[in-house]
Amino acid sequence: MSFKITKMIDLDSIDFLVDVEAPEVAERFHPGQFVMLMTRKEGERIPMSIMKVNDGKISMYIRKLGKTSKELRDGITSFENVIGPLGHGIEEKKYGTVVVVSDAVCGHAENYAICEALGKIEGNNIISIQTFPSKKEIYPDEYLTKKIAHRHFITTEDGSFGDKGSYVTTLKRLLDNDVKIDYVFGGGKLPTMKAVSTILAINNIDNLFTTRQMMVDGSGMCGSCRLYIDGEMKLSCVDGPMFDSRKVNWTRAMKRYGMFKKEEKIADEYYEAHKGGCGQCQK
Numbered sequence: 691m692s693f694k695i696t697k698m699i700d701l702d703s704i705d706f707l708v709d710v711e712a713p714e715v716a717e718r719f720h721p722g723q724f725v726m727l728m729t730r731k732e733g734e735r736i737p738m739s740i741m742k743v744n745d746g747k748i749s750m751y752i753r754k755l756g757k758t759s760k761e762l763r764d765g766i767t768s769f770e771n772v773i774g775p776l777g778h779g780i781e782e783k784k785y786g787t788v789v790v791v792s793d794a795v796c797g798h799a800e801n802y803a804i805c806e807a808l809g810k811i812e813g814n815n816i817i818s819i820q821t822f823p824s825k826k827e828i829y830p831d832e833y834l835t836k837k838i839a840h841r842h843f844i845t846t847e848d849g850s851f852g853d854k855g856s857y858v859t860t861l862k863r864l865l866d867n868d869v870k871i872d873y874v875f876g877g878g879k880l881p882t883m884k885a886v887s888t889i890l891a892i893n894n895i896d897n898l899f900t901t902r903q904m905m906v907d908g909s910g911m912c913g914s915c916r917l918y919i920d921g922e923m924k925l926s927c928v929d930g931p932m933f934d935s936r937k938v939n940w941t942r943a944m945k946r947y948g949m950f951k952k953e954e955k956i957a958d959e960y961y962e963a964h965k966g967g968c969g970q971c972q973k
C-alpha cells in the first residue's frame with residue numbers, strides 16, 4: 691500500500707510542508723502525536739510530528755537535513771508507509787492561559803496542532819511564541835500560529851524581527867509582567883527545552899515538552915529512544931513523546947541524541963554523490 695503525497699511546498703530555504711493521504715491516521719490523531727514515515731520498503735523509518743489533519747490528509751513540516759528528508763524533497767510522490775498516530779497526544783480540555791512555544795521545525799508543527807485544538811475550547815487563552823533563526827526564515831503567515839492563537843509572538847535568534855533570542859526571552863517577559871500562566875506546551879531544540887525547564891520549575895508551572903530522541907522502530911521494541919524521567923527509564927515513543935520538562939534529565943537526553951551522527955554523515959554523503967542515479971543509492 692502506498693500513501694499519496696498531495697502537496698509539497700517550501701516554507702523557507704530548508705523547511706517544507708508535505709500533505710499526504712492517510713485517512714486512518716488523520717481520524718485518530720490528537721495534537722502532540724507523531725508518525726513514522728517510510729519512503730521505501732527497505733528504507734529507515736523517520737519520526738515526524740503532525741501539524742494538521744484535514745479531509746483524510748495529514749500535514750507535516752519537514753526539514754531537509756540528511757539522506758531521507760533530502761530524498762523526499764527531491765521528488766518522492768508517495769510514502770511506502772505512514773505508521774501512526776504514535777505516542778500520547780495532549781488532553782484537549784480547558785487549561786486557562788496556555789503558552790505554546792517552539793524554536794524548530796518539529797516544534798512549529800506541534801505548536802500549530804496544539805493552538806488549533808485548544809483555541810477552540812472555551813475558557814482557554816492561547817499565547818503562542820515561535821522562534822526562527824532570522825527574519826528571512828520566518829514561515830509564511832498561514833503556516834504560523836498567528837491566526838489561531840489569541841496572542842502571537844515571533845522571536846529571532848539574530849534579533850532581525852521581534853525579541854532577540856529564543857522563546858525563553860518572551861516567556862520571561864510575560865512572567866515579569868505578571869501574566870498568570872496556567873500551562874506551557876513546547877518543543878524544538880533540546881538546549882532551549884533544558885533552559886526553559888529551569889524557569890518553569892522556579893515558577894512552578896505545569897508543562898509538557900516533546901522530547902526529541904533517536905527513534906528506530908517507534909513501537910517500544912528497540913530501546914533507542916530511552917530517556918530518564920525523575921530518574922526512571924522511559925521510552926519516548928510509547929511513554930511520551932511529551933513529558934514534564936522539569937522531570938527530564940536533559941543532559942543525558944542530549945548526549946544520546948547525537949549517537950548516530952557518524953552513520954548519518956556517511957548516508958548523506960553517499961546520497962549527495964549518487965542522487966541523479968547510479969541505481970545503487972536506491973537501496
Ligand SMILES: Cc1cc2nc3c(=O)[nH]c(=O)nc-3n(C[C@H](O)[C@H](O)[C@H](O)COP(=O)(O)OP(=O)(O)OC[C@H]3O[C@@H](n4cnc5c(N)ncnc54)[C@H](O)[C@@H]3O)c2cc1C
Binds near residue numbers: 757758904
Ligand atoms: C517525535 C519526533 C518528532 C519529530 N518531528 C519532526 C518534524 O515534525 N519535522 C522534522 O523535520 N523532523 C522531525 N523529527 C526529526 C526527524 O525525525 C529527523 O530530522 C529525520 O529523521 C532526519 O532524517 P534524515 O535521513 O533526513 O537525516 P539524518 O542525516 O538521518 O539525520 C539528521 C538529524 O536528524 C535527527 N534524526 C535522524 N534520525 C532520527 C530518528 N530516527 N529519530 C529522531 N531524530 C532523528 C538527528 O538529529 C540527526 O542528526 C522528529 C523526531 C522525533 C523523535
Ligand code: FES
Binds near residue numbers: 908913
Ligand atoms: S524507537 Fe524503539 S523503543 Fe522507541
